Each structure stands twice: as C-alpha cells, then as structure tokens.
Amino acid sequence: MIGALKDRIRSAGLRVTASRVAVLELLNQTDRPLNHLEVTESLAHSTWDRATLYRNLMDLTEAGLLERVSLGSTWHFEAQDPDHASAHPHFVCTECGTVECAPEVTVTPSKKRIGPKSIRRGTVQVQLHGLCDDCV
C-alpha cells in the first residue's frame, strides 16, 4: 500500500521522504481536490512546515503524480493515479468554496468554428460554479 506509493515517488526521480509519502497518501485517499491549506490542516498532527508541504505538492505535481488545478480562489491538488479517471469536470460552490468531482457532465462546443481551438479539441478542464446542495 504505502510501499507502492514509495515506489511511485522513487520512480518519478524524487527522494522518498516522510512528508511526500504522507501528502501522496492523503490525496490518494481523498475523492476530491484539496488546496494547500486543507493539506496542511489534514496533516496538522505532524510538524511539517507549510513551505515543505507546498514544495511537496509542487514536486509531486511536476513528477506527474498530482495535478494542480485552479479551483475557485485557490490552487487545488488531485491525485493522478490509474484508478481515478483522468480529466473530468469539477464543481465549485460559490458560497462555501467546497469542491467536488462531477465526472458525469459533458461539454459540447457549438457547430460554428469560433473560440479557442482547445475547446473543440476537448483539451480543456471543465468547471461548474454554483451553489452546492448545502448552500441553496
């Protein structure tokens, strides 16, 4: 379990440190993207510095083990593993800021060939901003 995480970190060319394992394990156990603050709070029992966890998140992202996405007003990080489907839409509550995955939504460009080409190409991250069920 954790051994597999260590292997993936090492295979990515990064040294295996306790904080990196903890960060990767946390995000693999969570079914939604977390931001830097949420990660530090989730690992508050330990003594790792904000900057350390920040660099862990950035290093793991650059190594391809996480994905960083701008959700709402902060950057969020999501595990990038074979299980979790790769690019899928996300929902952001404009009231409380909570984030959840919304893989069931599909986006259709118009027939007119206008706007950025990446939309037609399908290489875009989709976000839906609105009130969550708790905030309506």
Add this chain to the structure above:
Amino acid sequence: MIGALKDRIRSAGLRVTASRVAVLELLNQTDRPLNHLEVTESLAHSTWDRATLYRNLMDLTEAGLLERVSLGSTWHFEAQDPDHASAHPHFVCTECGTVECAPEVTVTPSKKRIGPKSIRRGTVQVQLHGLCDDCV
C-alpha cells in the same frame, strides 16, 4: 451614452462619481471580464486609488450593474447590461491567464441523478480552462 450610465448608477442608489462612471464605461466597452489590476491599469492615466477602484467594482457589483466571477486565480468583473447575454461560459488560458467569453458552449448533465442539483437546474457558471490559441 455616458448620461445613460450615470442614470443607471443613480437608479441603483449610488452616487454618481467620476471613477464609478469611468469603471462602468470601461467594462461596458470591453467584451471580456477584467480583474482589479487590469481595471487600474486601463485607468492609469487618472489618479484614482486602487482602493477606490476596488470599492467601485464592489459597489457596482452589489448594485447589479456588474457581475463578479472567480476566473483563474483572480476575481473578474463583467458588465451586466441588457445587451450582453447574461450567464454564458468563459474560457481561461492556463498559461497566460487571459480570459474570453465562450457563449457558444453548452453543458449537458448525465442522465443519472447525481451531483449538485444546481447543475441539473442549469444555475451554474461554466468555465473552460486550457491553452488559448496563442499559447498552444
């Protein structure tokens, strides 16, 4: 032209000041949302303070003449006038941060009744994040 803007500001219960008129005129002439920094730079010829323009944006938003939307890493403001179609998707470049309107895109929820109700209700702001044509 500007007289109409002044009327709309006054009708909204706000005092007509030079900076408010300038901010509202700028955003009515621009076909995409601007953030606070872009507004201050566009009006840099004048001497208005950042805080003044910030409060102008917030006041005009609260009055319903602008709409504030979290695009990319900053808040953006868009004119909310009868001409410009109301809620429409926006495209954000993940590389250079530029924003453009993408009214031609439609979003379809799945048949399964899962996820936040506002998606099915259609009361969500749609955002597409990807590389713009200049950044590919």
Add this chain to the structure above:
DNA sequence: ACTTTATTGCAACTTAGTTGCGTGAACTGT
C-alpha cells in the same frame, strides 16, 4: 561509514484582496 546532493525548516517576501479613518465631494432640502 562516507560523500554527494536533494530536501527541509525558518523567515522573509510578493501579490491579490480588504478595511479603518480622516478629508472631501455628492446629494437633499431650503
């Protein structure tokens, strides 16, 4: 075990966003 080099902890810094407060400008009513 030793050497090399990546990583950590700490503190400082940048930028976006926000607010308190005294001065000054916009409206209201005469």
Add this chain to the structure above:
DNA sequence: ACAGTTCACGCAACTAAGTTGCAATAAAGT
C-alpha cells in the same frame, strides 16, 4: 445658490495565498 448631511475617496495598513533564499539536515549511491 447655500448649508447640512451622508456617502465616497485617498492613504496607509493589514490579511491570506503563494513563493523563495539560505543554512542545516537527511536520503541515496559508493
């Protein structure tokens, strides 16, 4: 046109997210 009232502005300070320099420390290769 004028005075009084209230709102808005300018300035400076502040918070929070994100980021970085540097010396101390720990991981990997031998």
